[in-house]
Amino acid sequence: MKKTGFGERIKNFFGLGKSNQDGFFEDLADLLVEGDFGAAEAFRTVEALEEDCKKNRITGPDEIRGRLAVLLEAMLPCPVREEESRVILLLGVNGVGKTTSAAKLAAYYASEGRRPILAAADTFRAAAADQLKIHGERLSVRVVAHKQGGDPAAVIYDALEAAGAGGGDLVIADTAGRMHTKSALVEELRKIDRVVVSKSGEEGYRKYLVLDSTTGRNALAQAEIFHEALSLDGVILTKYDSSARGGIAFSLSGSLELPVVWICDGEGYGDLHRFNPHEYAWGFTGLD
Numbered sequence: 001m002k003k004t005g006f007g008e009r010i011k012n013f014f015g016l017g018k019s020n021q022d023g024f025f026e027d028l029a030d031l032l033v034e035g036d037f038g039a040a041e042a043f044r045t046v047e048a049l050e051e052d053c054k055k056n057r058i059t060g061p062d063e064i065r066g067r068l069a070v071l072l073e074a075m076l077p078c079p080v081r082e083e084e085s086r087v088i089l090l091l092g093v094n095g096v097g098k099t100t101s102a103a104k105l106a107a108y109y110a111s112e113g114r115r116p117i118l119a120a121a122d123t124f125r126a127a128a129a130d131q132l133k134i135h136g137e138r139l140s141v142r143v144v145a146h147k148q149g150g151d152p153a154a155v156i157y158d159a160l161e162a163a164g165a166g167g168g169d170l171v172i173a174d175t176a177g178r179m180h181t182k183s184a185l186v187e188e189l190r191k192i193d194r195v196v197v198s199k200s201g202e203e204g205y206r207k208y209l210v211l212d213s214t215t216g217r218n219a220l221a222q223a224e225i226f227h228e229a230l231s232l233d234g235v236i237l238t239k240y241d242s243s244a245r246g247g248i249a250f251s252l253s254g255s256l257e258l259p260v261v262w263i264c265d266g267e268g269y270g271d272l273h274r275f276n277p278h279e280y281a282w283g284f285t286g287l288d
Contacts, residue, residue, distance in 0.1 A: 006035050006245040011286030014061040025050045028068075035284070036216050036247035041254040045071055065285055073281035075250050077259040086170060086204035087160070087196050090236070091189065091226050093177040096212045097238035097264065099128055102174045103135035105262075107269035109170055110141060117168035119159035120145035121152040121192065124176040132174055139269070142167060152176065152188060153195045160199045171200075186229045193230055206233045208261060213237045213244035220251050227256055234261035237275075241265055246284045 013031055018024050025046050032042035049068055058064055088105060090098045099122070106116040118136055120143060122128035129145040136143035144159040152175060159171045175192065178185055196205055209226050211219045226232060235252055237244075240263050252258040260275040 006247075007283050007286035009035075009286075010065070010284070014065045014286075017061065019061040019064055020059060032247060035245040036219075036251065038217070038220065038251040038255060041075075041251055042247075044254075045075070045250075065287065069282045069285040069287050072250060072284060073277050075253050076277035076281060077253055077257065078277065084204045085206050086163075087200055087206065088170070088172045089156075089175065089192065089196065089205075089207045090173060090210055091175055091177070091207060091230065091232070092210035093222055094125065096177070096210045096215075098122070098177065098210045099131050099135075099174050100267070101210050101236050101238060101262075101264060101272070102132065102172050103139065104264065104269050104272040105172050106135070106141045107139050108272055109172075110139060114170050115168040116141055116170045116172050117159050117163055118143045119155050119171055119173035121155045121173045122176040123148055123150045123152050123155065124178055128174060128176075153191045156192050156195050157199060160196070182225065186225075189226075189230055208232065208234050208236050209258075210236045210238060211248070213240040213246070213248065216245070216248070217251075219248045220255060223252055223256055223258060227258065232258055234259045236260075236262040236264065238264040246280070249280060 010031065013028070018027070029042045029046040032045065033039055049064070049071055052067055053059070053064055058067060090102055092098050102118055106118055109116045118132050118141055120129035120132045123146060126148055129148070133143050133145065142162065144155060144162055146155050156173055159173065162168065163171050175189065176185065207230050209223055209232050211222065223235065235258055237249065237260055249260045252260065263273045263275055265271050265273070
């Protein structure tokens with residue numbers, strides 16, 4: 001997993017030699033907010049850090065930064081185990097990378113010996129199904145699609161039927177994300193959810209929200225909407241490159257208790273990585 005530039009900012013902050021000066025911890029909290037931490041989470045974290053440092057007489061900048069990394073890692077829940085996943089439903093607004101994330105997941109599971117089926121349930125965006133079909137051809141993975149404007153739930157149903165008939169053992173479904181019609185979208189997703197549960201049951205059913213890592217605090221607002229509608233199981237962070245700050249993972253955990261499950265840091269099929277809380281927290285603080 002690639003590191004972002006924000007870890008270097010924290011590293012430089014601790015390198016200024018201000019750890020014994022008044023206002024150091026307040027400045028650190030402000031820096032965390034700049035890194036897409038929520039204000040509440042940032043100040044709670046820094047208060048805990050300051051208390052820990054006073055209690056254990058920690059004053060050196062490197063030691064304080066190490067303690068911060070430990071606190072941050074403890075904030076991140078362990079990702080759900082996916083070995084027995086049978087249905088993965090990808091949710092999120094337009095432009096976050098749902099379709100490419102579906103393809104990357106299909107590539108990953110195919111390499112693990114699974115037989116994924118891609119379901120093109122975004123019947124609203126004209127190019128979505130065609131894009132998924134191209135990925136399917138490249139990966140030799142079956143794609144179930146209907147005509148544009150069709151019923152997304154029917155696409156999911158047919159994909160589940162195909163899997164049940166022996167055509168695959170995992171359905172990965174792309175969905176629409178047109179937030180300007182929020183109420184209609186939420187109802188559409190709930191209908192899809194009902195179809196999956198009635199057809200396949202809840203065991204092995206995962207609902208992942210795809211979020212653009214560069215979106216910042218707006219990503220939390222998106223998560224709140226989708227989590228309220230469908231009770232999410234986790235998050236996939238896309239576009240995790242040098243422009244991403246990274247604090248959103250801690251806000252998702254602190255505010256919604258949502259684990260990040262996957263990180264995407266490139267366009268290739270192999271640029272998908274299982275989320276590692278230790279690696280993420282230590283990278284966020286600029287530590288190896």
